[in-house]
Amino acid sequence: MVPRVIFGQGSFDQLGEILLPKRRNSDAPFIFLVDDFFENREFAQRIPLMFNDELIFVSAEEEPKTEQVDILVSRIKERYEEQPSGIVGIGGGTLLDLAKAVAILLNNNGLAQEYQGWDLVSKPSLYHVGIPTISGTGAEVSRTTVLLGPEKKLGINSDYTTYDQVVLDPDLTKTVPKEQWFYTGMDCFIHCIESLNGTYLNAFSESYGEKALELCKDVFLEDIPEDESRDKLMMASWHGGMSIAYSQVGIAHAMSYGLSYLLGIKHGIGNCLVFQHLDEFYPKGVELFQKMLEKHKIDLPKEVCAHLTQNDFDILVNVALGMEALWENALGKEWKKIMTPERLQAIYQKI
Numbered sequence: 057m058v059p060r061v062i063f064g065q066g067s068f069d070q071l072g073e074i075l076l077p078k079r080r081n082s083d084a085p086f087i088f089l090v091d092d093f094f095e096n097r098e099f100a101q102r103i104p105l106m107f108n109d110e111l112i113f114v115s116a117e118e119e120p121k122t123e124q125v126d127i128l129v130s131r132i133k134e135r136y137e138e139q140p141s142g143i144v145g146i147g148g149g150t151l152l153d154l155a156k157a158v159a160i161l162l163n164n165n166g167l168a169q170e171y172q173g174w175d176l177v178s179k180p181s182l183y184h185v186g187i188p189t190i191s192g193t194g195a196e197v198s199r200t201t202v203l204l205g206p207e208k209k210l211g212i213n214s215d216y217t218t219y220d221q222v223v224l225d226p227d228l229t230k231t232v233p234k235e236q237w238f239y240t241g242m243d244c245f246i247h248c249i250e251s252l253n254g255t256y257l258n259a260f261s262e263s264y265g266e267k268a269l270e271l272c273k274d275v276f277l278e279d280i281p282e283d284e285s286r287d288k289l290m291m292a293s294w295h296g297g298m299s300i301a302y303s304q305v306g307i308a309h310a311m312s313y314g315l316s317y318l319l320g321i322k323h324g325i326g327n328c329l330v331f332q333h334l335d336e337f338y339p340k341g342v343e344l345f346q347k348m349l350e351k352h353k354i355d356l357p358k359e360v361c362a363h364l365t366q367n368d369f370d371i372l373v374n375v376a377l378g379m380e381a382l383w384e385n386a387l388g389k390e391w392k393k394i395m396t397p398e399r400l401q402a403i404y405q406k407i
C-alpha cells in the first residue's frame with residue numbers, strides 16, 4: 057500500500073514541503089516527469105523546483121514502453137554524479153507508470169523488460185511521488201507499472217513499484233477533455249465490475265470495490281456539482297485500484313490488452329470498446345455502462361476490427377488468452393473450456 061497520501065483541492069501546493077526532508081543534498085536532484093500537456097501552462101510554474109532539479113516533459117500520446125524507461129534512466133545516470141533524491145510523476149496513468157518504472161530501474165541494474173512479471177524486483181526503488189492529473193486508472197495506488205516491451209505488454213508487479221507518497225489534488229483534473237474524462241473514468245468503473253464479479257473476490261477487495269462503484273455511479277449517473285464530481289472520481293480511482301490490488305481484473309482488460317498490443321488503442325477507450333459487448337458476462341455492469349454512455353452522449357468508434365485479417369485476429373486472441381489470471385478470475389479454473397479462441401474472436405469481430 058502507499059504509505060503516505062494527502063488529498064484535497066489545492067493540496068498540490070504542499071509538494072515543496074513534502075519533498076524538502078527527502079532532499080539528500082543540493083547535488084541530489086528531484087526529477088519531475090510531467091505530462092507535456094502542462095508544458096507552457098501556468099501549472100508548470102507551481103512545480104517546486106530547487107537546486108539542480110530537472111523538469112522533463114513527456115508525451116502521453118503513446119503508452120509507456122520499456123525502451124523509453126531505459127533511455128530516461130541512462131540519461132539521468134549520465135547527467136548526475138549523485139543518485140537523484142527522488143522521482144516525481146505528474147500526469148495520467150501513462151506518466152504515473154513511467155515514473156514508477158524509472159524509480160525502480162534507477163536502483164536495480166539491467167533493462168526494464170527484465171522486470172516485467174511478478175516480484176522480479178529485488179532492491180527497493182528510488183523514493184517516488186505520484187500526482188495524478190486525470191482520474192480512473194488507479195495507477196497512483198497500484199503495485200504495478202504496465203509497460204509495452206519488445207515481446208509483451210506486461211506490468212512490473214512488485215512491492216517496490218508502489219509510490220512512497222501520493223498527492224491527490226482534484227483541481228489538477230479540471231482541464232481534462234470530456235471524452236478522455238469518460239474513458240479513463242470508465243477504466244475505474246470496469247475495474248470495479250471485474251473485481252466484484254470475479255472468482256478471486258475477497259472481503260478486502262469487495263469493500264474497496266463497492267465504495268468505488270458507488271462513487272462511479274454518483275459521478276456518471278447523478279447530477280452533482282463539478283468540484284464534488286472531481287473529488288469523488290479521484291477517490292473512486294483510488295478505491296478501484298485498491299480493489300484490484302487484492303483481486304484481479306477480468307475479460308475487458310484481457311481483451312483490451314490485445315487491442316493495445318496490435319492496434320495501439322489506449323487502455324481506457326480499449327476497455328470501453330470491449331466492455332460494451334460483454335453483457336453475457338457482466339449483464340448489470342454493461343447495462344449501467346450503456347446508461348452512462350447515453351447520459352454523456354459518448355459515441356464509441358465503430359468497425360475498429362472490421363478490416364482485420366485472420367492473422368490479426370490470431371494475434372489479438374493470443375495476447376488476450378495469454379492473460380491467464382484475468383480469465384481465471386473472470387470465469388473460474390475451467391475458463392479454457394468456456395472461452396475458446398473462436399468465441400473470443402467472435403467478440404472481437406463485433407468491435
Ligand code: NAD
Nearest residue numbers: 093116119148149150189193195198200202231232240323
Ligand atoms: P493517459 O495518461 O494516457 O492520458 C490520456 C490523455 O489525457 C493524454 O493526452 C494526456 O496528455 C491527457 N491529460 C492527462 N491529464 C490531463 C489534464 N489534467 N488536462 C488535460 N489533459 C490531460 O491516460 P490514463 O487513462 O490515465 O492512463 C492510461 C495508462 O494507464 C495506460 O498506459 C495503462 O496501461 C495505464 N494503467 C495503469 C494501471 C496501473 O495500475 N499501473 C492501471 C490502469 C491503467
Ligand code: ZN
Nearest residue numbers: 193243247309
Ligand atoms: Zn484498467
